[in-house]
Amino acid sequence: MKDPLQAKADFEEIGRVRALCDYPGSLASWPAICLECGALVTPRYSNVVVAKPRQRACKYCGRRAAGRTREQNLAEAAVQTMLDAGLEPLTDYAGSKRHWPCTCRECGLVVTPKHSDIKQGRGGCESCARKVRGAKRRISASQARGAAEERGLEPLEDYPGDSQVEWRCRCLSCDGEVTAKAIKLVGGKGGCAPCSFARAGLARRKDAREAEALMNLAGYFPLTPYNTMSEPWPSLCRKGHESAPRLLSVMRQGTRCLYCSGHGPVDPEAAEAIMLSRGLQPTEDFAGTNRPWRVRCLREGCGRESTPQLGAVRRKTQPGCRFCAKYGLHLAAPALVYVILSPDRATRKIGICGTNSSRIAVHRRHGWTEEFHIRVESGEEAFRIEQGVLRHIRKTLNVPARLGESEMPQGGWTETFDAEMVSIAATKHLVLTALTA
Numbered sequence: 001m002k003d004p005l006q007a008k009a010d011f012e013e014i015g016r017v018r019a020l021c022d023y024p025g026s027l028a029s030w031p032a033i034c035l036e037c038g039a040l041v042t043p044r045y046s047n048v049v050v051a052k053p054r055q056r057a058c059k060y061c062g063r064r065a066a067g068r069t070r071e072q073n074l075a076e077a078a079v080q081t082m083l084d085a086g087l088e089p090l091t092d093y094a095g096s097k098r099h100w101p102c103t104c105r106e107c108g109l110v111v112t113p114k115h116s117d118i119k120q121g122r123g124g125c126e127s128c129a130r131k132v133r134g135a136k137r138r139i140s141a142s143q144a145r146g147a148a149e150e151r152g153l154e155p156l157e158d159y160p161g162d163s164q165v166e167w168r169c170r171c172l173s174c175d176g177e178v179t180a181k182a183i184k185l186v187g188g189k190g191g192c193a194p195c196s197f198a199r200a201g202l203a204r205r206k207d208a209r210e211a212e213a214l215m216n217l218a219g220y221f222p223l224t225p226y227n228t229m230s231e232p233w234p235s236l237c238r239k240g241h242e243s244a245p246r247l248l249s250v251m252r253q254g255t256r257c258l259y260c261s262g263h264g265p266v267d268p269e270a271a272e273a274i275m276l277s278r279g280l281q282p283t284e285d286f287a288g289t290n291r292p293w294r295v296r297c298l299r300e301g302c303g304r305e306s307t308p309q310l311g312a313v314r315r316k317t318q319p320g321c322r323f324c325a326k327y328g329l330h331l332a333a334p335a336l337v338y339v340i341l342s343p344d345r346a347t348r349k350i351g352i353c354g355t356n357s358s359r360i361a362v363h364r365r366h367g368w369t370e371e372f373h374i375r376v377e378s379g380e381e382a383f384r385i386e387q388g389v390l391r392h393i394r395k396t397l398n399v400p401a402r403l404g405e406s407e408m409p410q411g412g413w414t415e416t417f418d419a420e421m422v423s424i425a426a427t428k429h430l431v432l433t434a435l436t437a
Contacts (some may be wrong), residue, residue, distance in 0.1 A: 002026070007045060015057025017041065026050070077191040078115050083119050087111070087125070091370040099303035104128060139163045139182050147185035152192065153178065171195060193381065204229070211247055218250045219257070272312050278313055282319065286310070297321035304332075323380070329354060335382035336360075337435075338373035339427055341419060347402040348427060351412055352391055353384040362410050371424055384414070388434035389427070393417050 004023035012019055017032035029042035038060065039329075043057040075093035082089050084158035088100035090110070094100065096119070099112035104125035117123030139147075141159040146166070148155055153169035156177070160167060163183035171178055173344065184190035185361055206214070208226040215222055220235040223242070227233070232244035237257035268286040271293075275282055280295040287293065292307035304323045323331045334355050340363050341348050351367070353359035360370055376382050393399050402416040 007049075010049050011057075012252045014429070015043060016055045016061075017043075032057065036061050041133055073361060074276050080220045081115065081119055084164060085124055086128075087118070089114070118380070129313070137163075137183075139186055143186060144182040147182065148180065151180070151190060152179060152195070195343065199218070206247070214247065215245075216252060218254060220245060220250065272309065274314055276367060280308070280313075284427070289314075295321075295326060299324055309327075329379045329383070331379035333381065334380060335376055335379040337376060337382050337431060338386050339371045340364075340368040341371050341424075343369050345407075347416050349412060349416045350427070351415055352379065352384055352386050363412075366408075368411055372428060374435065376435070384432040385431060388437065389430045392430055393422060397422065 002023070008019050009420065011017070011032075015032070015217050016035050018035060020031040020033065022304070023045070026046045027044055031046055033039070034041055034057070037060055039058055039060050041058050041060075049056045055402055060161055078093045078096070079089055082098075082100070082102055086105045090101040090103060093115070096116040096174075097114060100115055101110060101112050103110055105187065106128050107125060109127055111125050111126060115125035118354065141161075144159045144163070145155060148167070152172045154172055156168045156170055159182065163186070164181055166179040167182060169178055169180055171194075172175070173195045174192060176192060176194065178192050180190040195358055197336065204428065206226075208423070211226045211229075212222055215235060219238050220233075221237075223234045223236060226247075229248040230246055230340045232246055234242065234244045236242055237260055239257070239260055241257050241260060243257055263405050271286045271289075273280055275293070275295055276298075279298045281298050282293060284294045289311040290309050293310055294305060294307050296305050297303055302321060304320050304321065308322070329335060329352060335352055335356055336357075337349050337350070337352050338360055339348065340360070344367065348371075349363075351359065351363075355375065360373070364370070399417045399421050401414055402418050403413045405413050407413065408416070
């Protein structure tokens with residue numbers, strides 16, 4: 001049986017506390033006040049005096065003491081890390097991620113690296129690091145001469161000592177004089193440029209049989225013997241058109257026959273025959289494959305004039321007569337000219353559509369609101385009004401398209417403009433002016 005008074009004295013002395021009651025027992029919690037921080041704690045006598053005599057009775061002070069011990073250990077380890085890296089700390093350790101003023105033992109300069117960088121093998125004295133890197137990259141005279149011989153060069157003068165300086169040499173293949181840098185020679189580059197170009201040309205060169213096979217694979221049948229890759233090679237395409245593509249272009253781009261792709265030259269008689277086969281009668285002289293050509297539709301009940309391009313008609317990417325086309329806006333039927341607004345992007349747009357079209361509804365699903373629309377007698381008139389308004393906005397007011405193609409997935413970005421630069425009143429005035437013009 002322990003003496004209660006002696007137990008209390010031992011408890012207060014070892015635990016550095018003041019007991020608030022008499023000895024309650026070895027395993028019972030004993031209320032006490034910490035003499036260092038004044039906190040109320042309830043340690044056990046057995047833990048403070050018997051089991052862990054070195055442990056503080058106050059758990060709060062114990063945690064702080066353990067933290068200070070850890071910090072001290074970290075600081076000592078950090079100092080040792082800096083010393084091992086050749087750096088002498090000038091201040092106490094403040095943290096792994098903070099700059100730490102140190103003196104370089106090698107050159108005496110004051111540097112401020114981070115402990116975390118030094119621990120990972122980075123940082124340190126940049127001046128000494130540059131000297132080390134320079135020493136590693138430094139090329140000796142024997143290394144430079146050996147690299148020059150490997151590249152087929154014979155030095156004509158002593159090595160200048162600087163790997164970045166031009167070095168006069170003689171090419172052992174063509175006997176020409178060249179200049180080279182030792183740093184490039186050691187890296188496997190440099191040498192005689194003419195000989196290098198010749199070797200590259202030989203590596204890319206094709207023999208006649210391989211060249212003809214490549215042309216056949218691309219749909220060409222040569223008419224003359226093979227010469228070089230960069231010269232035009234007269235050939236026939238699968239449809240019998242004669243052209244002269246270059247083998248290099250065929251290999252790189254898969255060049256198609258100009259005539260089959262709709263870009264080849266056409267004589268006026270052949271051009272007129274193509275238009276007549278599409279039901280179109282030219283009313284003016286032929287000006288070029290990709291230029292508008294005024295024609296008259298020969299279909300019964302139409303007879304209207306339009307200006308398609310021969311190349312587009314031949315490739316079937318443009319209808320012959322836009323009034324007879326079975327897709328897009330019907331130019332002979334009633335149509336709408338509409339103006340819509342995207343408030344979030346301060347953008348206004350003019351457009352045209354058929355009276356039964358869902359075009360405005362599509363725009364509405366993408367966040368646009370309709371401001372107004374007018375009905376006209378034909379799609380041709382609607383197209384004229386739209387183009388007249390856009391011409392005035394682009395040319396006279398100098399207002400560019402507000403949106404890009406990616407910002408209008410439903411299409412129509414080319415007819416957009418800044419809503420603040422062209423107000424709704426101004427837009428309506430332009431539409432009505434074009435309508436009465």
